[in-house]
Amino acid sequence: MLSAVSIPTLNVRSMPQTNSAVVGQLCAGTVVWGDRPHNGWVQIPYAGALGFVSARYLQAVDDLVRLSGKVNVEALNVRQSPAVTAKVLTTLALGASVKILTVLNDWLEIECNGKPAYVASKFIDLVYAVSGDYAIVNVATLNVRSAPSVGADLLGQLSLASQVWVEGKQLDWSQLCFNGNPAYVKSEYLEVDNSAVAKDTASIVALNVLPQSPAISLAEHVQTFASLTPLILLTVSGNSEQRNVASTWNQWGALLQDLSDKKQLDVACALAVLCVESSGKGFEQTNRDKMIIRFENHKFWTYWGKNNAEQFRQHFCYNTDKVWTDHKWRSDPDGEWQSFHGKQTTEWQVFEFARQLNADAAMLSISMGAPQIMGFHYKRIGYQTVEAMFTAFSRNIESQITGLFDFFSPSMLSHLREMAFEEFAGMYNGKGQKQVYGSKIQQHFTAFKTFVPK
Structure with a gap:
């Protein structure tokens, strides 16, 4: 059993008795491995031996x-x-x-x-994270940094009225979790949120940032994203598809189930699509937790290059017969051509270069986040500008997964309900790739079904 200490300090005792010797102490949030409680005590490994802690001051690790x-x-x-x-x-x-x-x-x-x-x-x-408080961002944009210092790496930004869960404070900085990692913001740009929404939803502390949408209220967001992690976790084992669906389900299963129910869709279908597109990931930890993207040269030609052909051809190339292949680039017009797909650091290097040439065209030319939705679809999923979509998808996984369901057209949903995955892939990934992607979706759908009792 995995549990966490829920009080500032918890005594570790030599025996399961309140009058036994104290052999050490654990601080709030420390995770312990131990047997199920017996007579109110949990036995845990401690300092190379065994110790006992009161189960009264432990809480389950379920998020x-x-x-x-x-x-x-x-x-x-x-x-x-x-x-x-x-x-x-x-x-x-x-x-x-x-x-x-x-x-x-x-x-x-x-x-x-x-x-x-x-x-x-x-x-x-x-x-x-066992304790904290809700807060609301009170400035237009708030920088999120890797350490409590204005010189620390910038991990991203939060927008006005974003609700965050503050885990603790260091001087004039507040610590929160951003894309799964510790991060810091200036406390002066946060206001304590004592609203009924925050008080009544203490169970959603995993929600560090709620996505913003003019069509959905804060209360509706809280209800929609009341949980990301499902109550039942799957053992990550088996072949690569089974491990992929189990891992993705364990992270986002509750949200996927909720949104699938609203679309009257088997959650295995949405899960399979998400796994095929990005292995269920929205952010890349090894790339400073930046959103996962894929820069498409042929789209950048459409949105910028055809009007700046000479400059485009100095820096970008692709196969004009199969436009999704042979993507290469170079920053120096006289340099060697380099491939860049398959590694997020190089994807972002090309994207940032293109963004200097034309920011909107560059954002229109990338697929974004876990669902890998192209930027030029921003209106279809409810954003007024591609920059708004890019900002929302860069902020949190909830916006990305919601975007996946907003992107599903009636025809796509019909194909998924009928488990016609190749036809779905032809609409989602393009006709040229429908057999490849349709097969992958089928494999992941089948893999998830191996976990579901018949």
């Missing part, structure tokens, strides 16, 4: 978004599967932060270079 971890050894092997014999993918240094995807008893599934990987749980110190 992966609130869980963070740091490496507690000098070097930790990251493996391809949860086994000591599995291939070592890389090594993490002492103090490195990890993004937890799933808890598997002796192993943790983490995010590594954009893919699921595994580390032994005993070498990770886990912390759970």
Whole structure:
């Protein structure tokens, strides 16, 4: 059983008795591994031995978004599967932060270079956000930084009236969770939110930022996004498709189920689409938690290049017969052509270069976030400008997943309900790729069904 300390300090005792010796203390948020409570006590590993803590001051760890971890050894092997014999993918240094995807008893599934990987749980110190307060952003845009300093890396921005969950404070900075990682904002730009909405929804502390939409009220947002993590978590095991759907479900299953129900759609269909598009990820931890994008050269030609042909051809090229292939670029007109797809750092390098040439055209030419919706579809999913879509998708996973369902046309929904995945893919991914993507969606749909009782 995984639990977290819910009070400022909790005594660890030598025996399950209040008059036994205190062998140590745990601070609020510390995650402990222990047996189910027996006579009000939980036995836990402590300082190389065993100790006992009162179950009264523990709370269940049931929301992966609130869980963070740091490496507690000098070097930790990251493996391809949860086994000591599995291939070592890389090594993490002492103090490195990890993004937890799933808890598997002796192993943790983490995010590594954009893919699921595994580390032994005993070498990770886990912390759970057990307390905090709601606050509202009171400025037009609020910078979110990696550390409590104006010189720290900028992770993103929050817009006016965004509701956030503040986990703690350091001097004049407030700490919150941004895209799954600790982040900081200036406290002077936040106001405590004592509204009934905040008071009545203490269970949604995983919601760090609520998406903004002129058509939906704050109360409706709270109701819609009352939970991201489902009550029932799946064991991440099996083939690659099964691991993918289980991991994605464990992170966003509650929201996917809620939105699927509203569309009268089998959640397995939406889950499969999300997994195929981005393995269920909206942000890339190894790229400073920036939104996942894909820059399409042929679209940038459409929105900017054809009117600036000579300059475009100096920096971008692609196969004009199969426009989705052979994308290359170069910043120096005399330099060598370079491929860039497949790595978020290079995708963003090309995108930022294009954005200097024409910002709107560059944003129109990228697919964004977990659903990989192209920027030029911004009106279809309810945004007035492509910049508004880019900002919302850059802010949180909720906007991205909601965007997926807003993007589904009646015909797409009909194909999904009939499990005609190839026809759906022809509309979502393009006719040239419908067989490839249709097959992948089918495989992930089938993989999720292996977890569902018949």
